[in-house]
Amino acid sequence: MIIVMRREATPADIAGVVARLEQIGCEAHVSQGQVRTVIGAIGDRAAVQMVPWEAVPGVERAVPVLKTFKFVSRDFQDEDTIVKVGGVSIGGGSFTAIAGPCAVEDREQLMRTAEAVVAAGAKVLRGDAFKPRTSPYSFQGLGEKGLQLMAEARETFGVPFVAEVLDARDVELVSSYADMLRVGTRNMANYTLLAEVGRQPKPVQLKRGFTATLEEWLNAAEYIYKEGNHEIVLVERGIRTFETAARNTLDITAVPLIKRMSHLPIMIDPSHSGGKRDLVAPLARAAVGVGADGIMVDVHPAPDAALVDGEQALLPAEFADLMVTIRSLALVLGFTV
């Protein structure tokens, strides 16, 4: 931590900061500039980060040198984490496609979609049973019935599946069916849910809050990791900005930044970020180009009748076309697909 003193800080203020640091077992390196005094704190990061430095007399601001997350950091583990979902590996040089309907609506919709996406090369199936909706009047999912249908699709088509969990009280239920859990964008900072998910034995997809900084996102992952679950896949799905021409702004730059900051795999969701069918293919191709570990795509056999997010669903044939291009691009970059 670097503590920048106010211009008008007195020698007593400076001595106070030094004393405070020594009291928590840290060393203080004082540098006297022409205008400001700066104090470097060397020692136990957690102890230093606990002090409300900007409330200490004479302090202007405190600049952390290290991040607040630890286990999910590249500083802690240098090699890439590879997450296993059923028999599928995510991360470490493969490019994985997850696809399926946004929400499970009924058996026929699900089975038709699952068959098509698996044939086109999707390795993991998506399809949610619990949906967080902005309006209380929108369709909220089929609940356990949806999970049962997903389990049936798994048996039929031989692929593992991922499903969202919205409430700490449902973690056990979802975990008893799904091969991978998802914490959605609206729950990224739902810390009690994160902890609960961290205590069950299935891998977890953690979507970025659409307003979360990378550091907050990795702290959310830390909540899961710290409880013992190290199988975490990050999913970038667009952030909220002033630009409203698409639903969200896909933060493609997050991929190389996260790769430097963390050892966890990171995928891209081109469906939810853009929110429009026309945008899915270009954004999915950009995901390959930027070096993401995979994509997650909404597919629906009849988007204009979909109960959730039909605007962004690809038709099965469109998804199949996309996969052909994706595969060629990924091979150029040395990924296994």
Next chain:
Amino acid sequence: MIIVMRREATPADIAGVVARLEQIGCEAHVSQGQVRTVIGAIGDRAAVQMVPWEAVPGVERAVPVLKTFKFVSRDFQDEDTIVKVGGVSIGGGSFTAIAGPCAVEDREQLMRTAEAVVAAGAKVLRGDAFKPRTSPYSFQGLGEKGLQLMAEARETFGVPFVAEVLDARDVELVSSYADMLRVGTRNMANYTLLAEVGRQPKPVQLKRGFTATLEEWLNAAEYIYKEGNHEIVLVERGIRTFETAARNTLDITAVPLIKRMSHLPIMIDPSHSGGKRDLVAPLARAAVGVGADGIMVDVHPAPDAALVDGEQALLPAEFADLMVTIRSLALVLGFTV
């Protein structure tokens, strides 16, 4: 709903939209412009909003005329809602100060703070027992012990109190102690928590998600209202923007906008929005000026030893000074204080 067709939409596309509207019992008003055809949908709002219009062939975009929330709207109820917390009224022409420590840390810290803020004119006490923290390594609150201390402060100083609830599983517990529950900014879109809070008999403070639009915020309130709990106070606490000189950007404009859109009271939290002690008084005075129904302020007897958000806590004496100014300003504008 207004449906704008693509330039290249065919007569069949237009007929398709009209048919779809008629099928759900609505009237279609077709206006043929020089470049685009526009179709107005008249009829059951909910039915119209359920169709994924942008997935329908030939549709470019759908522009809602009405909002998705209903009961919390001024369209539904014209007169201001007045929320009762213990004997205290929030809304309807009074300006209410809520104050206390961000988190309950121990009996002495709480009692010293409570005594001071009540003496200075706070009508409701704040002090949280469960804290959502970005880092899993930060202090997370005293839990039930904290609620017991708050109840003790209520007895001693004769004021009701508000406390945050983070998890649907804790709603009953917090509700059994507190006079008012708070759903915090990180949980504004935690819909299962909102529904749970909507089913218990205490008034609720609903903080704005720091990335939520006003419409999303009112939809979150609708989740609570719809379950039967109509005693909702909105709290603006700053939004996330590109400007990082303060913790968040207080969206003061939200106050008159919400007043036009909804009948619910709206307060301002000048402590969490700015995140710095120096900013609290100016922002609190601005809250009076803009016409908010009150403020909620963090106060701590020793901010530089606080376990949570010490940087933004006022000293008791600073709060007392602020209240003197606040009262004079509020009287100029015709509020009762």
Next chain:
Amino acid sequence: MIIVMRREATPADIAGVVARLEQIGCEAHVSQGQVRTVIGAIGDRAAVQMVPWEAVPGVERAVPVLKTFKFVSRDFQDEDTIVKVGGVSIGGGSFTAIAGPCAVEDREQLMRTAEAVVAAGAKVLRGDAFKPRTSPYSFQGLGEKGLQLMAEARETFGVPFVAEVLDARDVELVSSYADMLRVGTRNMANYTLLAEVGRQPKPVQLKRGFTATLEEWLNAAEYIYKEGNHEIVLVERGIRTFETAARNTLDITAVPLIKRMSHLPIMIDPSHSGGKRDLVAPLARAAVGVGADGIMVDVHPAPDAALVDGEQALLPAEFADLMVTIRSLALVLGFTV
């Protein structure tokens, strides 16, 4: 400047940074932490800020301790700057209202407005002759004719006036008529215009770019100051955020932040920030509450016929009402009005 080394930085990298600092005449304070080495640079700020530190081998990031602006900083001048416009003082404890039409349209519109706003207490008249418009098909202003009408209004009503300048080639022209020049939000980073305005003898209003950080804004002011013109009034007019319910988000927090960072006066434009008539009075009252040095308000005798921004113009009678309230609030806070 504080230079944070990468985790994998070698001793040679560290020695390289130290050598680079010594080469530009600075001292290097090296602090070896457990994970990262941090190097404090003491010496000539300008020299240090010129090095592209993040391109130097082994460097992760460089954190400036001091801001890049100098003369407009409180570090340089402790007492408040008071700007004189004609006989009117802005800053230093007075609360000044500037009002008038957004754009000059014709003599009658201008004279009716000017008479009304001066009668209500405006001390400076606004009314632009050159308008920057998003669309090339919108009304772009009357040009010199508009300035002549403003000069006529000055004679008639005895108040100085401010007018926007859009182009470095027009600075002399506008300056030959107006008592104060304005650099608008779209030109805040038009550095050749800023320099030109800095070389003429009239005070300048500098609006914040709607996407500018406070530091960028003060750097823009530094461009003017550095050329010799020290008479600068900052005007906060709303920033661009994800919230689109109003035209922009008034960043009210900017006022106390700027007061700490700089000695220049800061006013608020409640008309352009909200962009709607209903929002003007609440935001203007908030401006008084937060401690701004004044407001600038659009007034028009027939807003629904206005050629520019009619949506946000107050009627003369509404402005007069507002001024009565403003005056009472400002007196509570000890301002002279």
Next chain:
Amino acid sequence: MIIVMRREATPADIAGVVARLEQIGCEAHVSQGQVRTVIGAIGDRAAVQMVPWEAVPGVERAVPVLKTFKFVSRDFQDEDTIVKVGGVSIGGGSFTAIAGPCAVEDREQLMRTAEAVVAAGAKVLRGDAFKPRTSPYSFQGLGEKGLQLMAEARETFGVPFVAEVLDARDVELVSSYADMLRVGTRNMANYTLLAEVGRQPKPVQLKRGFTATLEEWLNAAEYIYKEGNHEIVLVERGIRTFETAARNTLDITAVPLIKRMSHLPIMIDPSHSGGKRDLVAPLARAAVGVGADGIMVDVHPAPDAALVDGEQALLPAEFADLMVTIRSLALVLGFTV
């Protein structure tokens, strides 16, 4: 234009809007909903857009059906524009690399860079002589001397060059040397500069303002087009968001959105958007994937000694490596390189 009336709008208000529309020669289609009346305006777009609808009694808001720009829209011209710079075509199925130093510093730096980037496959050279810098104390460019050096590089290496113009007064000068002019991000809304650039005979690169919506950007292009210059290439270079881990957030989604809205080519600047060397290659590869018409990359032989933006410059060898990958990816997608 669709005009949504307030709930409390009277029949007289509705009649007033209809009369106003008829007065400007438009038809009014009135749809009476249960809660709101909506009025569709059919007729001359420009006339309708000129009325300040939200200032008209009873009007809640006006929703434009058509955009305010016209000539740069796909509605106006369906086929892709192909821009010629010297003998190089931009747009229409080719993927073009522009590269060179951010700023011209001296002959040796420029010639070494130019030789390398041309050898690696860059088709157009970049290198600025006038630089807009946030701080007045930063290097501002070599001026005409820089243009002379660029012209020399053109002769030596046989490639056209692009250079930024900051000031309307310099347009003729820059145009007399350069093969293509650039209007930079800070000047995107400098309308007098846009008009000046629109009146000279060289193609223009128009960078997106880092806070501009797509519609504002295309309106800026319209300012140039309208003056007679139709040779415009858009350059996305990152927008300002809450995320500060990179310099800006590359809005990759802008590419397919612009392709739908406009016929102009669009390139990506991976150097200025990320602001860090490590980010350039991933973002450049994403640019190919998403379907952009090219990239513009900063290259410098000694980034840690660069006078401008050294942090983001690739070394010549890094650029050559990148071009190999870029070419393979572009071929997969059917581009000519």
